[in-house]
Amino acid sequence: MRFKPLLLSLLSFSALAELDHVQPSSWWIGMQHKDVQIMLHGNDIGDDKVRVSYPGVALIDVQHTDNNNYLFVTLRISDDAKPGKVGITLDSDTAWVDLLEREPGSAQRQGFNNSDVIYLITPDRFANGDSTNDEVADLKEGKNREHVGGRHGGDIQGIIDHLDYLDDMGYTQLWLMPVLENDQASYSYHGYSTTDYYRIDPRYGSNGLYRQLSDQLAKRNMGLIKDVILNHIGSEHWWMKDMPASDWINHGGKFVGTNHRRETMHDPHAAPGEAAGFKDGWFVPSMPDLNQRNPLLATYLIQNSIWWIETAKLSGIRLDTYSYPDSAFLSEYTRRVMQEYPNFSMVGEEWSTNPAIVSYWQRGTKRHDGYQSALSSLMDFPLQDAVVKGLTAPETWSSGISSIYQTLANDFVYGNANDLVVFPDNHDMSRIFSQLNEDIALTKMALAFYATTRGTPQYFYGTEILMKNPGTDDHGVIRSDFPGGWPDDKVNGFNGKGLTAEQAGMQAWLRQLLNWRKTSAAVTSGELVHYIPYDGTYVYFRVADKQRVMVVLNKGQARTVPMSYFHAMLGDAKQGKDVMLGSDVALSGDLALDAKSVRIIEF
Structure with a gap:
């Protein structure tokens, strides 16, 4: 009987010793910024003594928070260090971090530019290449293709299977809506409610398969753009079950909605608190708003993007809801990424039709307040709005096609208007064919304009076959399945089976246009x-x-x-x-x- 208390004690110690999360679990020798912060999460580890013994790796700092289940350990990695496993030893356990050698030329990687054409894909709705991952045991939501807001089963393998089609069409960069784990109970297919920043959602594939996609694209001289969300997470993120710090989430982790008034960031007449109401408010209750003023969180987010650039050999990042996070953090985020990758490309989403608001965030712009930004590009929402109005509004002195001319005449407000990403539509708005009242001639005019104006063009998947959303602006309908991506589809946009003459004609026309574009130095x-x-x-x-x-x-x-x-x-x-x-x-x-x-x- 006397051994039972000892056995219980050993079992308790074992539970205490287990680390639940080590992030990032790998880093590289030879980075421009020599320090890396490792987040350790485990039961009651906050008071543990931390020791590191590895040649060329020094323990620089250990940060504690008001949650005793976390430690933030900063390591300094010398250029002389050798690849291997670095042990971070605590009193109760050891965390292992893989120290890796960078691939040759990684720092000089070329981002997307005006020679490229970007193709935006909703991964869940493009093609189902692996039906075995439609249901994953440890994730909440399974496949329900009958529901417009449900998961339909598209995945990374489906994209890989159709790279020849995309290459043949003339696209040179793929921007995928977010593919990180989104373990929400419902409406998780869109990807904008991250629940783990370091894990590809298993319903899409794996970290390794994501890297394979990048490798396969590189063989075709194509690139991969990652959709990154710095502003918010999903309510089912593991942080929400054990918050790293009491100030990790804005408003103490309680929902307070944003006012969405980005003008408050620049308005000289704004009332006190209005700008904070924009920056610190949540989108919806299921998307907790991150407080990037916490320096530990800020470093975590910066390192995560660098980790994915290096791991997946990315050629670009698209930054969701760009202006919503803390502005000082955005300055440091863009500086750090561009410090590591001087030729890289990042495009921010600032959904405003006012060029003065959009241009504020681009590097090189002369700003009213001296704000510093290293952001290379923004989505040109002002031009998108002008094209639709220009092609649909009556021709008068102040309306009609002159709207396009007038918007481009405002290019002087940008640091470099040629670096903007231009687009007829995207995943959050009606498809261009629907915006132009299903007029094929006007749609051709719009698509040709975006292929030949300044900037880098981006097209939404299915635009080439006139996908539309008649009578509704439901995002699930806008992001309908690409026909032919599922074995039982009666229409196949990849091989042309079942397409109407109008759809096939538009597809062939855009293919010709985009492949010609590759040959035109003028464009x-x-x-x-x-x-x-x-x-x-x-x-x-x-x-x-x-x-x-x-x-x-x-x-x-x-x-x-x-x-x-x-x-x-x-x-x-x-x-x-x-x-x-x-x-x-x-x-x-x-x-x-x-x-x-x-x-x-x-x-």
């Missing part, structure tokens, strides 16, 4: 010069040293335009070629334009 690296629109017709040129491209958007009736008016841009050129028709075009006399048409002329 991918040239300057934009445009003329004041007249009577529903807008003309602009893309100009490089040895090549020029003339684009004419004609929103109205059939007409002709005198080429002599554009002599300053045409110069002595006598003849060009219509890119889409393949026919020769005389650069003198009058140019004939069909009603609601676009012409792209290379010379």
Whole structure:
């Protein structure tokens, strides 16, 4: 009987000794920033003594919080260190961190740029390449393809299976909506409620499969852009069951909604507290709002992005809800990422149609308050709004196609407007075909414009086959399944089976346009010069040293335009070629334009 208390004591000690989380569990030798912060989470470890003994690795700091289940250990990694397993020894357990060698050229990786065309995919809705992961035992929500807000079974393997199709279409970068674990009870397919920052959701695949996707893209000279959420997590994140610190979540972990008024960040007349109401408020009760003013959390988020860039060999990051996190944190986040990867690309989502609001966050912009940013790009929401209005509103002095011209004329407010990402639609708004009232001619005009204007174009999956959302703005409908991504689909957008003539025609047309775009230095690296629109017709040129491209958007009736008016841009050129028709075009006399048409002329 006397041994039972001893046995119980040993069992209790074993429970105390187990570490639940070590994040990150790996890091690299030769990083520009030599320190790495390791989050340790386990029962009552906060008072443990910490020891590290590994050549070239020094213990720099140990941070405690008001939760005794956490320790934050900072290691300094010398360039002379060798790969191996670094043990962080506590009184009750040892945490192991893999020390890795970087791949050659990792720091000089090239981000996306104007030579690229980005394809945005909702992974759950693109293709189901592995039906065995549709249901995962330790995750709450399973497959329910009949429910527009449910999980449909698309995954990373499905994307890999169709890379040849995407390559053939002319896309060069894939932006996937978030693929990290989202273990929410419902509505988890969209990915914006992270429950583990270091784990690919098993219903999509694994960390290794995500890396395979990146490797397969690289073989095709394509890149991978990761969707990153710095502002909030999912309510089922493991942090919410054992908060790392009492100030980890804004408003003490209790829901207080954001006012969504990003103008308060810049408004010289804003009342006290209005800006905090924007920054610190939550989107919805299921998305706890992170407090990046906590320096331990700030470092965790910065390191997580760097870890994924290095692990998955990313070519870019898309930053969700960009302006909502703490502004000082965003400055440091962009500085640290660009310090490690000077040629990398990051694009922020600042959903405003006001160029002054959007431009504030871009590097190189002259700001009213001296704010520092290293963010290379933003999504050009002002231009997206202008194109839809320009193609659908009546032609007057102040409306119609001149909206496009007027918006581009505001490019002087940006640090570099050429670095913006331009797009006809995305996952949070009606599809462009629906926004343009299912008018195929206007849709072609819009898609051609985005392929030939300044910036890096992004298209949403299925745009090439005229996917639409008639009569509803439900996101589940907007993000409908790509036809052919499931074995029992009767229509297949990948091989053309069952597509209508209009769908097949648009697909072939966009394929031709995007593959031509790859060959055009004027479009991918040239300057934009445009003329004041007249009577529903807008003309602009893309100009490089040895090549020029003339684009004419004609929103109205059939007409002709005198080429002599554009002599300053045409110069002595006598003849060009219509890119889409393949026919020769005389650069003198009058140019004939069909009603609601676009012409792209290379010379």
